[in-house]
Amino acid sequence: MLCDACREALDARLDGELPADEAREIDRHLATCPACARQFATLGETRRLVSENAMRYTAPDVLKARIRGAVARTASPPAADSPRKTFRWWREVAAGLAIAIMSSGITFIAANRSSARASATDELLASHVRSLMPGHLTDVPSTEQHTVKPWFNGRVDLSPAVPNLDKAGFPLIGGRADYVLGRVVPVVVYGRRQHIINVYAWPSSSPEVAPPNNLSRNGYHFVAWRSGGIEYWAVSDLNAAELHTFVSMFAAAH
Amino acid sequence: MNEGDLQRFERVVLPHLDDAYTLARYLLRDEHDAQDVVQEASLRALRYFDGYSGGDARAWLLAIVRNCSLTWRRQRRVDDRTVPFEDAAVLATDDADAPDAAAVQASEQARVQQAIAALPDEFREVIVLREVQDLSYREIGDVVGVPIGTVMSRLARARRRLAVLLQIDAREAS
Numbered sequence: 001m002l003c004d005a006c007r008e009a010l011d012a013r014l015d016g017e018l019p020a021d022e023a024r025e026i027d028r029h030l031a032t033c034p035a036c037a038r039q040f041a042t043l044g045e046t047r048r049l050v051s052e053n054a055m056r057y058t059a060p061d062v063l064k065a066r067i068r069g070a071v072a073r074t075a076s077p078p079a080a081d082s083p084r085k086t087f088r089w090w091r092e093v094a095a096g097l098a099i100a101i102m103s104s105g106i107t108f109i110a111a112n113r114s115s116a117r118a119s120a121t122d123e124l125l126a127s128h129v130r131s132l133m134p135g136h137l138t139d140v141p142s143t144e145q146h147t148v149k150p151w152f153n154g155r156v157d158l159s160p161a162v163p164n165l166d167k168a169g170f171p172l173i174g175g176r177a178d179y180v181l182g183r184v185v186p187v188v189v190y191g192r193r194q195h196i197i198n199v200y201a202w203p204s205s206s207p208e209v210a211p212p213n214n215l216s217r218n219g220y221h222f223v224a225w226r227s228g229g230i231e232y233w234a235v236s237d238l239n240a241a242e243l244h245t246f247v248s249m250f251a252a253a254h
Numbered sequence: 255m256n257e258g259d260l261q262r263f264e265r266v267v268l269p270h271l272d273d274a275y276t277l278a279r280y281l282l283r284d285e286h287d288a289q290d291v292v293q294e295a296s297l298r299a300l301r302y303f304d305g306y307s308g309g310d311a312r313a314w315l316l317a318i319v320r321n322c323s324l325t326w327r328r329q330r331r332v333d334d335r336t337v338p339f340e341d342a343a344v345l346a347t348d349d350a351d352a353p354d355a356a357a358v359q360a361s362e363q364a365r366v367q368q369a370i371a372a373l374p375d376e377f378r379e380v381i382v383l384r385e386v387q388d389l390s391y392r393e394i395g396d397v398v399g400v401p402i403g404t405v406m407s408r409l410a411r412a413r414r415r416l417a418v419l420l421q422i423d424a425r426e427a428s
Contacts, residue, residue: 011410015384017391046417051385053359053366059275063289067271067296071264074300135264 001029006036010043060194061132065173068134069141120233123180125217128198128235131176131187137196138174138189148175148188156186158230160201163253165190170197170246190246197236197246204231213247216240223247227254263303270312271296273387274319280382281323283371287330295322313389317397320379369419377412384409 006029012018013026030037131137140151149162155177164172173189173196183202190197204211204226211224211231221240224233225247234247274295278288295318299306306314370378383394394405417423 053363057276059271
C-alpha cells in the first residue's frame with residue numbers, strides 16, 4: 001500500500017468507519033511504515049485530547065423552562081381554560097396533595113407554632129424541588145405580567161403581586177397553582193441566569209410573628225415578607241445576596 | 255398537533271436540549287445567541303415534527319440547530335472572525351512549579367477550547383459533531399448536508415490543524 005492512500009484513510013481508521021478488510025490493510029501498512037504510524041499516533045492523540053477536554057454545555061434551566069412553556073403554548077393556543085389545562089391543574093393539585101399528606105404525617109405530632117414554621121420550610125422546599133422537574137414549573141408559562149396575574153383568578157383565593165422585574169435581570173417565567181400548607185396557593189416564577197425563583201403567597205395569619213427573612217436548607221434559601229395582608233415566600237438556589245436583592249425589588253414594585 | 259404528538263415530541267426531542275445548546279455555543283460562540291437559537295430551533299422542530307421520520311432524533315434536532323445558527327449569523331451579520339489562538343505556548347509551558355492535576359486539566363481544557371474556537375466554521379462544526387457529539391460520518395453528513403467523502407476530508411483537515419495548534423507531534427510510534 002502506498003503512503004498517500006494510507007494517509008487518506010487514517011481518520012476513518014481512527015473513527016472506526018472503515019470496513020474490516022480495509023482496516024486490516026491499513027494496520028498492515030502501519031506496522032511497516034514508521035512515518036505513517038507516527039502520523040496515526042499524532043491524530044489519535046489529537047482526537048483523545050479534544051474529546052476528553054472539549055466543553056459539554058448544559059442548557060440553562062430557564063431556557064429549558066421557556067422552551068417547554070413555548071411548546072405547551074404552541075400545542076394548545078391560548079384557550080384559557082382548555083380541558084387539558086384543567087386536567088393538568090388538577091394533576092398538580094393531586095401531586096401537591098400527596099406531598100401534603102406525606103409531610104403532614106410527619107408534622108402531625110407537633111403542630112405548635114415553631115414547628116409550623118419548620119413545616120412551611122419543608123413543604124416549600126419539597127414544592128420548589130418538585131417544580132424544577134420537567135413539566136412542573138408553570139401552568140401558565142408567560143413573560144407577560146398581564147397574562148400571569150389574571151390567570152390566578154378563580155383558581156386561588158387571593159391575587160398575588162406579579163411585578164415586571166425584567167430590567168433588574170429577573171425575567172418572569174410564568175405562574176402555577178400549587179398545594180402547600182393545606183391550601184391551594186399561587187406561585188409566581190422568575191428566573192435569574194440558570195436559577196429559578198418561586199414566589200409563594202398566602203394570606204398572612206399571625207401578625208405577631210414576623211416572617212423569617214433569612215433561612216436556608218439543603219442549599220436553598222428562603223426569604224419571607226408581608227405586604228397588603230399577604231405573606232410572600234421566595235425560594236431559590238440563587239445565592240442569598242441576590243435573592244435579597246430580588247425580594248427588595250419585588251416588594252418595592254408593588 | 256394533538257396531545258399524543260406533543261407527548262412524543264417532549265419525550266423524543268426535548269431530552270437533547272443540552273446537546274443542542276452545546277452545538278449552538280460552539281457555532282455562535284456566544285451564550286445569549288446560543289440560547290435564542292436553541293429556543294427558535296426547538297419551536298421549528300415542533301412545527302416540522304410531522305416530517306421527522308423516526309431516525310436519530312438527536313441528529314435531526316442538531317441539523318435544525320445548525321441551520322438556525324447559520325441563519326442567525328447571516329441575519330445578524332456576525333462577522334466570520336476566527337478567534338486568535340493566543341497564549342498557546344504560554345499555556346503549554348506554564349506548568350513550571352508542579353501544578354496539581356486539576357490545574358493541568360483546567361489548562362488543557364482552556365487550550366483545547368481555544369484551538370477549537372480558532373478553526374474556520376466548516377472545520378469547527380465537523381470536529382464538534384464528531385468529538386463532542388460523537389456522531390457517525392453518515393450522521394454528520396446528514397446534519398451538515400454534505401456527502402460522506404466531504405465529511406472525511408473536512409474532518410481530516412480539521413484534525414491536522416488541531417494537531418498543529420495543540421503542538422501535538424507524536425514521537426515514533428512503537
